[in-house]
Amino acid sequence: MNKLKLRQMLEAFFIEDIGEADITSESLFEQHNLGKLQFLAKENGVFCGKSVIEIGFSMMDTNLKVNVLVNDGEEIEPGQLLAVMEGKMSDLLTCERVVLNLVQRMSGIATAAKRASSILEGTGTRVCDTRKTTPGLRMLEKFAVRTGGAFNHRTGLYDAVMIKDNHIDFAGGITNAVNLVKSKIGHTVKVEVETETQEQVLEAVEAGADIIMFDNRSPEEIKELIKLVPPHIITEASGGINLTNLASYRDCGVDYISLGSLTHSVKSLDISAKVYNHETITL
Numbered sequence: 001m002n003k004l005k006l007r008q009m010l011e012a013f014f015i016e017d018i019g020e021a022d023i024t025s026e027s028l029f030e031q032h033n034l035g036k037l038q039f040l041a042k043e044n045g046v047f048c049g050k051s052v053i054e055i056g057f058s059m060m061d062t063n064l065k066v067n068v069l070v071n072d073g074e075e076i077e078p079g080q081l082l083a084v085m086e087g088k089m090s091d092l093l094t095c096e097r098v099v100l101n102l103v104q105r106m107s108g109i110a111t112a113a114k115r116a117s118s119i120l121e122g123t124g125t126r127v128c129d130t131r132k133t134t135p136g137l138r139m140l141e142k143f144a145v146r147t148g149g150a151f152n153h154r155t156g157l158y159d160a161v162m163i164k165d166n167h168i169d170f171a172g173g174i175t176n177a178v179n180l181v182k183s184k185i186g187h188t189v190k191v192e193v194e195t196e197t198q199e200q201v202l203e204a205v206e207a208g209a210d211i212i213m214f215d216n217r218s219p220e221e222i223k224e225l226i227k228l229v230p231p232h233i234i235t236e237a238s239g240g241i242n243l244t245n246l247a248s249y250r251d252c253g254v255d256y257i258s259l260g261s262l263t264h265s266v267k268s269l270d271i272s273a274k275v276y277n278h279e280t281i282t283l
Helices: 003-018 023-028 050-060 089-119 138-147 165-171 174-182 198-207 219-228
Strands: 034-041 065-068 081-088 126-128 161-163 191-195 211-215 234-238 256-258 271-275
Touching: 003 050, 003 089, 003 138, 023 089, 034 089, 050 065, 050 081, 050 089, 081 089, 089 126, 089 138, 089 271, 161 165, 161 174, 165 174, 165 191, 174 191, 174 198, 191 198, 198 211, 198 219, 211 219
Parallel strands: 126 256, 161 191, 191 211, 211 234, 234 256
Antiparallel strands: 034 081, 034 271, 065 081
16 A cells, blocks of 8 residues: 555545644643543454554654554454554544544455455455445555455556446447557556447457456356356456355356445444543643
8 A cells, every 4th residue: 555645645634624623622632631542343354454543643743652453454353452542632532533434444345355255265256346436545445455355456447448338339339449449558458348248248259358347147147158258368247246145156257256345335344442541631
């Protein structure tokens, strides 16, 4: 994960939340008031967000002591102490919510990715994400997918070609679309084509697609369609697949199954932030 970009992201998130000032913490505490804050797991899952904690709190005050007790990818359980931060009370509480929100979401995604990968374990089929990420959080969410043991699809519109149904309609067919794209992109960029029918699969193969996606097809349909694809072409199943029905796709034979649900509808992992050794402030 790009830590320079992470700092930039956190700065924007803090500015959004703090605005002019944290008027609650600044009204309650003086600069000499010190305390400790801990992050505790409240349910089972996979932890993700170590750098967010370390960089996030240090950005508020470089003198804050930050000790993250688990690593990205470690399985955690209820009651487990995850991190301890020590320093000025006002600084600890000012950045607590932004950091905690990110860590909870990233850990939720990592947990879902771990579960999905476990469902397909032993099949040779990999789980990957999609571009259905939260705007502004894509780098963190895709890192969380990798942390959970799954894989990333393309990062954005810029690093791979995916010719979808609307592209095909506008371009006048799969063959024309693939030819137009390949005449303009470099040799290092792969071309994926989304297909729904036998005719489209055959056309994508003939056109020279690098990856063929079977979109919104059942496991039984995919088992038939994949017979039309030479082994040098990567295959992917997508559309309507989630953690509930993923097991039914175990034996369909594709190289990848992409799950938008890993990022667009995941439940954040329950993690709490508690003060546990602080001074009593009086007027």
